[in-house]
Amino acid sequence: MKIKSADFELSAPNLRGCPARPLPEFALIGRSNVGNSSLINLLAGRADLARVSDQPGKTRLLNFYLFNATWRLADLPGYGYAHVSKQERADFNQAVADFLTQRESLLHTCVLIDSRLPPQPIDLAFLEWLTGERVPFSLVFTKTDKQSRSATMTAVDRFKQAALRDLGLEPMIFLTSAKTKAGRTELLQHFHDLMA
Numbered sequence: 315m316k317i318k319s320a321d322f323e324l325s326a327p328n329l330r331g332c333p334a335r336p337l338p339e340f341a342l343i344g345r346s347n348v349g350n351s352s353l354i355n356l357l358a359g360r361a362d363l364a365r366v367s368d369q370p371g372k373t374r375l376l377n378f379y380l381f382n383a384t385w386r387l388a389d390l391p392g393y394g395y396a397h398v399s400k401q402e403r404a405d406f407n408q409a410v411a412d413f414l415t416q417r418e419s420l421l422h423t424c425v426l427i428d429s430r431l432p433p434q435p436i437d438l439a440f441l442e443w444l445t446g447e448r449v450p451f452s453l454v455f456t457k458t459d460k461q462s463r464s465a466t467m468t469a470v471d472r473f474k475q476a477a478l479r480d481l482g483l484e485p486m487i488f489l490t491s492a493k494t495k496a497g498r499t500e501l502l503q504h505f506h507d508l509m510a
């Protein structure tokens with residue numbers, strides 16, 4: 315799928331504030347700092363659409379980006395913040411939960427996983443919740459440029475085994491890098507197929 319345009323649409327604090335016009339949507343979510351913003355920029359083919367930052371826990375809103383004027387990416391607040399109060403955390407967890415379980419135009423969710431880490435309990439717990447809620451998802455491994463191909467494949471394998479053990483399923487997997495642009499074509503093709 316060729317990207318002809320990609321624009322920020324709006325930020326919403328909760329489900330009610332989300333865009334009203336129904337368009338196919340894909341959600342991106344992962345641990346804070348996993349690379350959500352970089353992935354949005356990679357897919358958009360722009361360096362500056364979403365704000366990339368080294369400071370985790372900045373985005374507390376659901377951010378919508380309109381692609382080709384026909385579909386959206388929903389950038390959801392990450393989980394696993396260290397510096398946010400419990401009250402705030404509960405707030406955006408609720409907004410995220412509402413969005414993932416009730417948003418009618420949501421087609422698919424991409425869960426971002428840092429390719430350099432061993433399987434993280436918080437990621438597996440989140441996938442378990444998604445599975446229980448019957449939210450369809452794929453796994454998008456990020457930052458694959460930061461290590462060797464074999465180290466990435468080992469991490470992916472370990473995650474696959476953990477997912478099979480904990481969830482009893484084998485999710486679809488994408489390997490991406492905002493630096494080398496790896497995975498861009500495959501992920502856009504996946505979205506295209508889901509919209510067809």
Ligand code: GDP
Nearest residue numbers: 347348349350351352366367368457491492493
């Ligand atoms: P977010 O908090 O999930 O939106 O994560 P960001 O996209 O802001 O990225 C967090 C940090 O990881 C930033 O310093 C990015 O430059 C870096 N980063 C994200 N993706 C990649 C990648 O694919 N390769 C490399 N080398 N760095 C990345």
